Amino acid sequence: MAKFDIIAATGCPTGIAHTFMAKEALEKAAAERGLTIKVETHGQVGVENELTKSEIAGAKAVVVAADKDVQAERFAGKPMVSVGVSKALSVEAAGKLIDRALAAKGDDTVAAAADVEDEVEEKESIGHVIYKHLMNGVSHMLVFVVAGGVLTAISFLWGITSFDSTAADYNSFAAMLKIIGGIAMNLMVPVLSAYIAESIGKRPALVPGFVAGMIAIQGLPVNADTGMIDAGGAGVGFGFLGGIVGGFLAGYVILLLEKVFSKIPASLNGLKAIFLYPLCSTAIVGLVMLGISGPMAAINQGMMDFLQSLGNSGPVILGLAIGCMCAFDMGGPVNKAAYATGTFLLGTALEAGVGTETYNFGTNFMAAVSAACIVPPLITTFAVVVGKKYFSQEDHDAGIVNLILGCTHITEGAIPFMTKNIWPVMPIMMLGSSIASILTIFFNVHDPAPHGGFLVLPVVENGPLWVLAILIGAVVGGILFVAFKKYDFEKNQKAAPVAKPVEAPKAAAVEAPKAEAADFVKVENVFVAEDFASRDEALSFVSNQAVKAGIASDADAVMNAFLAREAEGTTGMMEGFAIPHAKSDAITEAAVIVVKDESGVTGWDTMDGAPVNVAIALLIPGAQAGTTHLKILSKVAEALMDEDFRATVKGSTDAAEIAKTINARLV
Structure with a gap:
């Protein structure tokens, strides 16, 4: 059974795009760090790439990026970060989540302490918890609305009143489609309510959740003649809002009953599940929902009136x-x-x-x-x-x-x-x-x-x-x-010439377009025989060389940018490689500087604990932090997954060959 450094679960309310965008970002971010990862997705077709118990047990940390229930209780006891799915849609954001998840186990070289505090705050956010429960209901409801709405709409193709057997445009097939679509649409509120409840109280909450949703549809039945509560009477429904209220009510009633029944012997767990929970929760939730039907109907009507007023x-x-x-x-x-x-x-x-x-x-x-x-x-x-x-x-x-x-x-x-x-x-x-x-x-x-x-x-x-x-x-x-x-584009074009050397202007004018197109690594910026005592000495060397090459204007600012990135999480990879990167306004041209130390730079945290022999340093202007930076970083990280690329760069002492090899992967 394969083991993974990181496991993750993603899910958005519709399960269409966000779910898989987050999955891809997490996988790319893990690859950049030399980590293995498995991402379970909770989409509209159900759970895919499902995590096994052994995979959960063997993982170092967990990332949950979801706005719906993904059964996060499975990961209890694991270092974990839990956020909304929108916080994991870019490779950079996903990488920070991975770093923070690893930091949760006390590895303070992976992430800054401030990030860990942020993780705790987000994980315990009441707003996100409520939103997650609500969206779990919405995600299950949407498919009923889509199916019911489209089928009902198709029935209209035979005529607006084609479902009515007394109408001139009646069609029996259209009538059947209208019936099926109507049933699906009528399940909208009960399903919404039930799966909000299920997100909170798990499976036992489904029964009171469905009942609450049905009550939200029909309201409190009253006999028109007597004015009294009557099972055969008619009520005023309070729909969508009632379904939301009923779902949360049902879920938290189950949590309350779990505490109330906690002292019942474990041998009677079956009795609790099949009898006590459904009976007590349905009675409590049902009575409360009927009791609030009047005020809820008024609120529901008020919302409708407000929307109508906007239309008016x-x-x-x-x-x-x-x-x-x-x-x-x-x-x-x-x-x-x-x-x-x-x-x-x-x-x-x-x-x-x-x-x-x-x-x-x-x-x-x-x-x-x-x-x-x-x-x-x-x-x-x-x-x-x-x-x-x-x-x-x-x-x-x-x-x-x-x-x-x-x-x-x-x-x-x-x-x-x-x-x-x-x-x-x-x-x-x-x-x-x-x-x-x-x-x-x-x-x-x-x-x-x-x-x-x-x-x-x-x-x-x-x-x-x-x-x-x-x-x-x-x-x-x-x-x-x-x-x-x-x-x-034009602003960046105007800024680019600032970085060009003063000497040999004619040659520079000819070569500049080619360098901007592909040659981020110039031969003169590849150093194959260096000897560094520490990571910081190597980064200081790169910072100073950047200024000498006209890539940057302030070595100290570049050095601070490198160190700031290392504080967020080590850029040391595996098999002797590191990808330090600095984003700063002091950098005037996107470029790559390569330094090699055959003896190995110690004190640079790497994924496998080995010293760094090759540092491929990325220097990015501040204005290109979200564009060029991500493009180069992703391509370098992808190249490092290639054994031939690693062997060539690590084994060669020819600066021209190294520059050519890296540039070929940055095109």
């Missing part, structure tokens, strides 16, 4: 709110709040029926939410096509893929573009999404399907206008994104 204020205000929320964190908590509200209103709309005011508002709101979620990935596609020269090949490829993601309502593909430059990329995305939402409302588009993007166009009322609204938002956002990237 005109498309600009409502569309701006929807667009900004959907694009703010692209699949994160704010985005999910807007999407969950849209699905709730859609469920209410489909229940009210075609032609009603409730139906028109709910399906229009859903169309605006979908438009806002589709736009950000399409903005990146437009930008990488129109402004191709301002993007790396990696970004260009990702932008092209985002065309597919955007058209199918998957917003998360735009996240890597935003994380590199949150300002002004986030406002650009929010503006583009808001324009699409505003126009969608203005064009009176109605979308009876909660997901699917352009795949559900056949059931969207005023579909061509919906596509037009989305394209306008994507083009406006794309133009602004290209303008920003052009400005950023």
Whole structure:
């Protein structure tokens, strides 16, 4: 059975993109550190790459990056860091999580003490715990909404009243689809409630959770004639909000009962599970839910009235709110709040029926939410096509893929573009999404399907206008994104010549484009026969050589940048290699300096405890910390996984051969 240094579990509410983006980032970050890792994913298709008991037992540390329940209790007693999935979407962020998880076992060379304190604070955050429970319910609910909403929408293809046997456009198949879709939609609130409860109280909480959700749908039944509680009467449901309240209530009631029944002999555990927990919890939760039905119904109606008032204020205000929320964190908590509200209103709309005011508002709101979620990935596609020269090949490829993601309502593909430059990329995305939402409302588009993007166009009322609204938002956002990237590109181009040597200006002018394109390692910056007493002496040598080569202007600032990075976590790898990297405004040109010490630099913490023979030092201008830095670092880390590369660099004493070998891997 294989053993892993790090094990991890990732999961996001929808289980579509964030889950696997975090997995990839963690795997790359582990590879950079010479560590083995196995990442278990909790996606919409279920648990994949599942961790075994022996793998959990043999791991050094655990990283949980999830906004849903991933059964973290399995890792009890292990050094662990637990954060939301959005904290692990980049290689750099994932690396810090790995360092902090390793630091939790007392290895203070891996991470700074401040990071460890942050880990404890995040792990115990009440807000994150509540959000995780809520999103566990939402993630299970969404598939019911999608299935039910799309099937109901398809039934309308035969006619708006094709499900009605008394209507002229009646179709029996359409009626069956409407029935199936309606059943799935009606399960939305009970499933939401049950899986919020399950996240808190585990399996015993499912029963009271489902019951709480059903009560949230129907409310407290009252006899219309007597005005008294009557099982045969009718009640006022309190829907989505009631499901949330009921889920948390059911979960914490189970935790309370576990304490109450803790003194019952272990031999009666079966009795507790099959009789006491379901009976007592259902009675308690049911009575409380019926008791609060009146106030909850009033709150629910108040929320509906508020949303209606936003709609009555005109498309600009409502569309701006929807667009900004959907694009703010692209699949994160704010985005999910807007999407969950849209699905709730859609469920209410489909229940009210075609032609009603409730139906028109709910399906229009859903169309605006979908438009806002589709736009950000399409903005990146437009930008990488129109402004191709301002993007790396990696970004260009990702932008092209985002065309597919955007058209199918998957917003998360735009996240890597935003994380590199949150300002002004986030406002650009929010503006583009808001324009699409505003126009969608203005064009009176109605979308009876909660997901699917352009795949559900056949059931969207005023579909061509919906596509037009989305394209306008994507083009406006794309133009602004290209303008920003052009400005950023030209600024870096102007800054680059500062680093060029003064001598032989004509030769420098000819060679500069080639060096910027590939040759980060110059022959004169490869030192093959050095002898360093310590890590700091080696880093000081590199810092001073950087100034001599015109790469940096201040050796002390570069040295401090190197040491700051080492304080976050050692850059020593395995088999005698290290990848120190400094990010500083004192560095004027991205470059790589290589130093070799055949006897080995001691005191440099490495993954296998061996001394460092080769240090491939990366020097990055501060403005390129999120772009060039990550590109070079990832390529060097990938190269170090290649045995031939390691053998060539470590065994050669020819500076030109070493420079050529490394440059070939940085192209």
